[in-house]
Amino acid sequence: MNRTEVRQLAAAQSDVTVRDGAAGVLELECGPGALAALCGRVFGEWGYNFAGLVVEEAAAWELRYLFYGDAAAGWLHVVLHAPLEEPRVPSIAAVVHAADWHEREAEDLYGLTFEGHPRLGDFVLHDDAWQEGVQPMRHGFSAAAALEHRRPNPAWRPRRIVRARGSFIMPVGPVFGALAESAHYQLETVGEDVIRAYPRLFYKYRGIEKLAEGQSLARGLLLAERFAATTAFAHALAFSQAVERICGAVVPARAQVLRVFLAELERLRHHIGAIEGICESTALAVAASQASILEEELLRVSGALTGHRYLFGLATPGGLTTDLEDTACADALRSCRSVLAEMNRLWEMLRLTSSFMDRIEEVGFIRESDARNHGLVGPIARASGIARDLRALLPYDAYGKLAFFPALEREGDGYARMRVLFAESRQCVSLMDQAFAALEPGPVAVSVAPRAGAALGAVEAPRGAAFHWVHLDDAGLVARYRIVPPSFTNWHGFHLAVENFAFQDFPIILSTLDLSVAENDR
Helix, strand or coil: CCHHHHHHHHHCCCCEEEEECHHHCEEEEECHHHHHHHHHHHHHHCCCEEEEEEEEECCEEEEEEEEECCCCCCEEEEEEEEECCCCEEECCCCCCHHHHHHHHHHHHHHCCEEECCCCCCCCCCCCCCCCCCCCCCCCCCCCCCCCCCCCCCCCCCCCCCCCCCCCEEEEECCCCCCCCCCCEEEEEECCCECCEEEEECCCCCCCHHHHHCCCCHHHHHHHHHHCCHHHHHHHHHHHHHHHHHHHCCCCCHHHHHHHHHHHHHHHHHHHHHHHHHHHHHCCCHHHHHHHHHHHHHHHHHHHHHHCCCCCCCCEECCEECCCCCHHHHHHHHHHHHHHHHHHHHHHHHHHCCHHHHHHHCCCCCCCHHHHHHCCCCHHHHHCCCCCCCHHHHCCCCCHHHCCCCCCCCCCCCHHHHHHHHHHHHHHHHHHHHHHHHHCCCCCCECCCCCCCEEEEEEEEECCEEEEEEEEECCCCCEEEEEEECHHHHHHCCHHHHHCCCEHHHHHHHHHHHCCCHHHHHC
């Protein structure tokens, strides 16, 4: 469905106001009574994907529901306004299940009540560290002031769904050894199979979005790239995109191509790290070591090319902070080709190792319908038959000029997810090759003068679609910052893969999902 058809359908709704927003966004404003039905049509009938919910607190509440289609359909925002003194709005989770966690997050952080939502509270703000009613994202809450009267709630108990005779909850975490991050998994069972799985996250919630308020663009960019270091370039790029759209900045052609080169270098390094994790979870120590060596080689390539192993300090509104020599890019590309050759050999060994295949094949299924219903993104979604990739769907920078087709598998199990990781690694080198061939002399940045406005940046990060909403005030400072990282989206569907499989499959399934706690908790 193209944009003209969508506009006509929306205009036919008597309770919907249609207008053109900034940066080519189609905005549909409605009242509370029409919200759920309209969002249901946008998602279920018109074929849009749900990106996130942005809450703005000004003279009134503004709730902005973000939807995106392909290049023909573009971006669509459903906008609802409500009085500040009446923080109650209808829930859309029944018709757009992907909005479930977004509403829970807004309830915790803003104090909004989403009427009809089946479960609110105890989400971001845990009872053992926060109290209900704190609302840390409200303007009246100071990020610099210490939170008083922190005390655990002795009455807290994990939510329990399975009530059969002999059922029990197996708690896993939140404290782990080695490098595992803090997360609490509640696995319900009556025997050896997980019947219900529920993740309790946000033990390391840092309030990045609150800390950004009132900060300069430079400080906001620093927060954007540092909250999830292994995907730093992608998030810095999304933040920069949003600012460029606010300010009307046109990124130079050379910078657009180099952005693609660096984004794919980051994706390649990330994917071999994810493959290493899968090998570790199945106790393939030699294969894990081989993958670890390849990841280290790519970190060294990044460091030699840019000066930082995780590509910090490169993306900036208007382009890149520094130019990269063509000869240095050629050296990096040769090294990446060499790494890919080793990855292909590793792939052949893995797929021919029966003990490994027994652990990931036909384990951790996510059906295509469930993946769409939960709004899953990235390699997880593409392994379940959903060809959703912002590089192809809504091309940015130089992606629209390069040959690219999303890697797609349909089985939805751990093996399908690993195949997507290897296929995308091959695509990374192909895209870097094409980007290098497209390099031409020229500047890599333009000056960006901050001005008031709001816009969304969207990139295909290594784990999937990442969305950054930036609102600048009249002084050019950050008034509101909203991040929807791919791990927040995909943790929502974590239980789909884990349930109905044995306990010993749990760590392996978790590794094939490649979910980040730090990226989620932000």
